[in-house]
Amino acid sequence: MKIYFAGSIRGGRADAALYARLIAHLQLRHTVLTEHVGAQSAFPTVEEGMTDHAIWLQDMAWLRDCDAVIAECSTPSHGVGYELAMAQQLGKPVFIFYRPDRGFLSAMLTGDPYYHISPYLEESELFSLADAALEFL
Amino acid sequence: MKIYFAGSIRGGRADAALYARLIAHLQLRHTVLTEHVGAQSAFPTVEEGMTDHAIWLQDMAWLRDCDAVIAECSTPSHGVGYELAMAQQLGKPVFIFYRPDRGFLSAMLTGDPYYHISPYLEESELFSLADAALEFL
Numbered sequence: 001m002k003i004y005f006a007g008s009i010r011g012g013r014a015d016a017a018l019y020a021r022l023i024a025h026l027q028l029r030h031t032v033l034t035e036h037v038g039a040q041s042a043f044p045t046v047e048e049g050m051t052d053h054a055i056w057l058q059d060m061a062w063l064r065d066c067d068a069v070i071a072e073c074s075t076p077s078h079g080v081g082y083e084l085a086m087a088q089q090l091g092k093p094v095f096i097f098y099r100p101d102r103g104f105l106s107a108m109l110t111g112d113p114y115y116h117i118s119p120y121l122e123e124s125e126l127f128s129l130a131d132a133a134l135e136f137l
Numbered sequence: 138m139k140i141y142f143a144g145s146i147r148g149g150r151a152d153a154a155l156y157a158r159l160i161a162h163l164q165l166r167h168t169v170l171t172e173h174v175g176a177q178s179a180f181p182t183v184e185e186g187m188t189d190h191a192i193w194l195q196d197m198a199w200l201r202d203c204d205a206v207i208a209e210c211s212t213p214s215h216g217v218g219y220e221l222a223m224a225q226q227l228g229k230p231v232f233i234f235y236r237p238d239r240g241f242l243s244a245m246l247t248g249d250p251y252y253h254i255s256p257y258l259e260e261s262e263l264f265s266l267a268d269a270a271l272e273f274l
Contacts, residue, residue, distance in 0.1 A: 010241045011213035056248025073215055076148030079243030081218025089226055104147045106216035111193025 001030045001134060004066035004092070006084065007037045009044065011077030016040060018123065019072060025127045026070065030134065033062040063087055068137055070130055073098040073105055081106065088114050095133040097126055138167045138271060141203035141229070143221065144174045146181065148214030153177060155260065156209060162264050163207065167271065170199040200224055205274060207267055210235040210242055218243065225251050232270040234263055 003026055007019040020038030027035075036044035050058070063069070069087045071080055073096050087094050093116070098105050100119040109115055116133060120126045140163055144156040157175030164172075173181035187195070200206070206224045208217055210233050224231050230253070235242050237256045246252055253270060257263045 008213070010243050052244040052248035053250070054248070055244040059245065076145070076213040076215055077243065078210055078213055078215075078218035078221070079245035081215035081220075082222040082243065082245040082249075083218075084215070085219040085222030085226075089222075106147050106214065106219065107189040107192040108196065108216040108219040111189035111191070112219075113190070 001067040001137065002065060003030050003032050003134070004063055004069045004083075004087070005032050005034045005037055006069060006071035006080045008075040008077035008080060009037065011079065012075045013042055015072060015075050021123065022070075022072060022126060022130065026130065026134075029131075033066055034059070059083070060086070063092070064090060066092060068092060068134060069094045070133070071096045072126075073109065074102040076103075076106075081108070084109065084115070088112075093137055095130065097129060138204040138274065139202060140167045140169050140271070141200055141206045141220075141224070142169050142171045142174055143206060143208040143217045145212040145214035145217060146174065148216065149212045150179055152209060152212050158260065159207075159209060159263060159267065163267065163271075170203055171196070196220070197223070200229070201227060203229060205229060205271060206231045207270070208233045209263075210246065211239040213243075218245070221246065221252070225249075230274060232267065234266060 005023055023032050023035055023038040026032050063086055069092050084094055096115050096117045097120055118129045120129055142160055160169050160172055160175040163169050200223055206229050221231055233252050233254045234257055247254060255266045257266055
């Protein structure tokens with residue numbers, strides 16, 4: 001399947017290494033369209049030399065093209081919130097994961113019955129939950 | 138006019154006092170449906186005792202009811218990103234303000250031609266820009 005992985009970029013890169021490991025795990029069985037979100041830089045390679053409008057066009061094209069959205073939401077991000085709402089408008093299955101020890105997730109996400117949301121504590125649990133979510137599709 | 142003010146709640150309350158002053162300024166001429174976003178507490182009063190689903194229902198009803206959305210986006214927030222995408226789907230005029238010295242705004246916002254986005258440095262500038270935006274409607 002083609003997966004749109006959503007994680008914070010400009011909102012904060014505290015979890016960038018985690019995104020990279022989750023993306024690598026997903027790539028064992030799937031194609032991750034947004035592989036650059038896990039790149040070990042403040043602004044991932046794909047964004048270099050692109051205008052913000054070009055980034056937006058690319059991400060919206062990937063969002064329309066994907067079979068499912070996987071989001072790691074422990075770091076607050078305007079872009080991820082936007083992508084999750086847009087994914088819903090496009091009718092894509094959306095699976096949201098977050099670490100409750102990092103804070104409460106927005107009520108706009110937890111209160112919206114559209115989303116499949118799972119808290120997790122350990123990275124191995126995140127991988128298992130993501131596998132199970134995609135298995136279910 | 139009825140204004141939906143969007144600011145970070147669970148994403149971080151660093152700007153809560155600023156939200157309150159902007160809301161008070163807007164209330165000189167308009168009705169602000171989401172007045173609680175400026176409340177001086179970690180979790181504004183309107184959220185106390187409400188389930189996340191009830192908060193989402195209330196906010197979505199206000200979003201449908203409003204004449205315009207004003208967002209202060211200096212603090213990253215999943216909820217605000219979600220609200221801005223939903224406001225677009227509802228065809229509401231959306232005005233986004235942020236302080237560039239606090240970091241880059243998401244390319245999902247700056248790259249999307251739907252939004253009216255203005256950086257600002259001083260609070261007085263924010264008030265003037267918000268007035269001008271609403272004057273324009």
